[in-house]
Amino acid sequence: MRVLMICLALYACVQEEIKEKVRPGAAMDAEVLFVRGTALASEGRHTEAIDAYRQAAVLAPGSAKIHYNLGNAYARQLDYPSAMAAYQRVLALDSTHVSARHNLAAMYVKQLNYAQAIDEHRRVLSLDPGHLTTYYDLGYIYFLRGEYGEVEKLLQAGLDRDSTNASFYRLLGRTRLKELDFERAAATLMRAVELDSMDAAAYVDLAQVELKRREYAAAELAARRAIAFDSLSKEAYFALANALKRLGRREESTEVLAQFRALDQQLDKIDDQLRMLGNAPDDHEARAQLGLLYTEQGRLTEAAEAYRLAVRLAPDSLRYRNNLGNLYLRLGQFAEAVVEYQAALALDPEYDKAHYNLGQVYMRLQRFDEAVASLAEARRLAPEDVETHYFLGLLHARTGDYAKAAEMLSVAVAARPDWLDARQKLAVAYLKSGKVEESKRELAAIQQMKESGQHE
Numbered sequence: 001m002r003v004l005m006i007c008l009a010l011y012a013c014v015q016e017e018i019k020e021k022v023r024p025g026a027a028m029d030a031e032v033l034f035v036r037g038t039a040l041a042s043e044g045r046h047t048e049a050i051d052a053y054r055q056a057a058v059l060a061p062g063s064a065k066i067h068y069n070l071g072n073a074y075a076r077q078l079d080y081p082s083a084m085a086a087y088q089r090v091l092a093l094d095s096t097h098v099s100a101r102h103n104l105a106a107m108y109v110k111q112l113n114y115a116q117a118i119d120e121h122r123r124v125l126s127l128d129p130g131h132l133t134t135y136y137d138l139g140y141i142y143f144l145r146g147e148y149g150e151v152e153k154l155l156q157a158g159l160d161r162d163s164t165n166a167s168f169y170r171l172l173g174r175t176r177l178k179e180l181d182f183e184r185a186a187a188t189l190m191r192a193v194e195l196d197s198m199d200a201a202a203y204v205d206l207a208q209v210e211l212k213r214r215e216y217a218a219a220e221l222a223a224r225r226a227i228a229f230d231s232l233s234k235e236a237y238f239a240l241a242n243a244l245k246r247l248g249r250r251e252e253s254t255e256v257l258a259q260f261r262a263l264d265q266q267l268d269k270i271d272d273q274l275r276m277l278g279n280a281p282d283d284h285e286a287r288a289q290l291g292l293l294y295t296e297q298g299r300l301t302e303a304a305e306a307y308r309l310a311v312r313l314a315p316d317s318l319r320y321r322n323n324l325g326n327l328y329l330r331l332g333q334f335a336e337a338v339v340e341y342q343a344a345l346a347l348d349p350e351y352d353k354a355h356y357n358l359g360q361v362y363m364r365l366q367r368f369d370e371a372v373a374s375l376a377e378a379r380r381l382a383p384e385d386v387e388t389h390y391f392l393g394l395l396h397a398r399t400g401d402y403a404k405a406a407e408m409l410s411v412a413v414a415a416r417p418d419w420l421d422a423r424q425k426l427a428v429a430y431l432k433s434g435k436v437e438e439s440k441r442e443l444a445a446i447q448q449m450k451e452s453g454q455h456e
Contacts, residue, residue: 030060037069044301046073047308064093068100077309078274079281080107098128105137110278114141132158136167143175151175166196174205177212185209193225200230207239211246219243232297234263269293284313288320295327303327311340318344322354329361337361352381356388363391371395386415390422393429402433413442420446420455 037052053070060066071086084107090100105120121138124131135158142150152175155168162168173189176182186209192202203226210219223240226233237260244253273290276283291306307324314320325340338361344354359374372395379388393408406429412422427442449455 030056030063030066033059034063034066034069037066037073041069041073041076044305045308046076046305047312049073050077062093064090064097064100067093068097071100071103075103075107077281077305078277080110080278082281083107096127098124098131101127102131102134102137105134109137109141114145117141130161132162132165135161136165136171139171143171143178146178148175148179164195166192166199166202169195170199170202170205173202173209177205177209182209182212186213198229200226200233200236203229204233204235204239207236207243211239211242214246216243216246220247232263232267234260234267237263266293266296270297282313284310284317284320287313288317288323291323291327295323300327300331304331315343316347318347318351318354321347322351322357325354325357325361329357329364334361334365338365350381352378352385355381356385359388359391363395368395368398384415386412389415390419393422393425397425397429397432402429405429406433406435406438416456418449418455420449423449 033052033056037049037056040046040049040052050070050073053066053073056066057063057070067086067089071083071090074080074083074086084104087100087104087107090097091104094100101120102124105117105124108114108117108120118138118141121134121141124134125138128134135154139151139154139158142148142154151171155172155175158165158168169188169192173185173192176185176188179185186206189202189206189209193199193206196202203222207219207222207226210216210222220240220243223236223243226236227240230236237256241253241257241260244250244256270290270293273286273293276286277290280286287306287310291303291310294300294303294306304324304327307320307327310320311317311324321340321344325337325344328334328337328340338358341354341358341361344351345358348354355374355378359371359378362368362371362374372392375388375392375395378385379392382388389408389411393405393412396402396408397405406426409422409426409429413419413426416422423442423446427439427446430436430439430442
């Protein structure tokens with residue numbers, strides 16, 4: 001099922017501009033915190049943004065923009081009750097605040113309270129008949145309820161105000177597909193992709209319509225375009241598999257279907273965590289599991305935010321802090337990584353993984369002496385770890401201690417004989433330390449590995 005395309009009006013699209021004059025003292029401090037919050041939110045760091053907004057709200061409790069952005073940050077963290085409270089606070093301060101009312105309606109949808117969401121969306125349109133996103137969002141609610149006549153009315157009203165809005169055509173095409181009006185659905189969806197040639201969801205819908213029309217080559221083309229724009233669209237893989245099967249290309253179809261099943265399983269796990277967090281936003285294990293799933297998909301910024309909140313909820317978890325440090329390391333945020341690894345070691349000085357990872361980040365920061373110390377401690381705690389010996393070998397070679405480098409690298413090679421890079425560096429270390437015969441032996445082994453192709 002598609003996720004409701006509700007614009008929560010986050011960040012630059014609708015971040016509130018400063019309307020009131022900044023007063024000295026507390027108001028100025030609140031403004032500094034507000035700006036900090038918006039900067040953090042723009043980086044996806046909603047946990048820290050919430051801290052800034054809450055501090056700002058204490059100093060300026062009558063500021064609608066602070067409570068509004070606080071609601072947005074809570075919504076991004078799936079803490080819907082807190083988001084709703086923030087939006088309701090905005091509306092208590094300003095009942096005509098369209099964006100807060102629109103986002104409050106979105107929260108009701110998340111809770112499956114469609115009746116209340118419809119009421120709030122209707123109020124938005126009474127306040128601002130030109131609020132285009134609301135025509136779509138309200139139409140989508142009616143789509144979910146199977147009230148297709150209402151969908152048509154709302155989308156047509158939206159198109160009367162903006163005839164180039166691709167999302168209106170997409171939902172209209174999807175509605176006509178549900179009504180089994182395949183010809184009109186195809187025409188409408190073609191118009192959607194004409195207006196937005198990178199809309200993966202519209203291409204998925206078009207592929208499904210073309211399958212119904214038995215236009216299998218067209219369905220394949222639409223599905224492939226959807227995947228090109230969104231490689232995580234499981235519906236696109238399913239449509240492509242069906243199109244290929246209908247075209248008689250069964251081997252390709254089977255391969256694509258396997259991709260669909262793997263992605264479907266992965267996305268189902270994410271959906272499960274999101275549902276859990278929608279009901280229990282303080283479930284730190286669900287936050288951490290969501291972070292792990294995002295990491296597997298390469299969504300590192302989202303993964304880091306999930307782990308940040310997990311750490312906030314369970315600050316004594318070694319695993320959470322280590323994993324958050326790893327994400328910072330992969331994101332190139334080395335100073336933050338150091339903080340998390342050191343926090344893990346403060347909880348357990350014998351945690352070998354944190355010593356190893358701290359050594360890694362120190363190397364990237366070119367703090368080589370500290371890297372050696374951290375990796376040496378990791379080696380003491382986990383003497384069988386091959387990677388630790390390898391990197392210690394590199395660091396000792398860097399300082400010209402080739403005998404020590406050879407000692408470390410020889411352990412790595414003994415444990416993983418097919419590790420070509422380690423052998424090459426060991427050969428150099430032997431040569432530099434005057435062990436010519438040992439170096440020749442390693443070079444001969446390297447040549448044999450290259451000729452046989454058996455190396456890692």
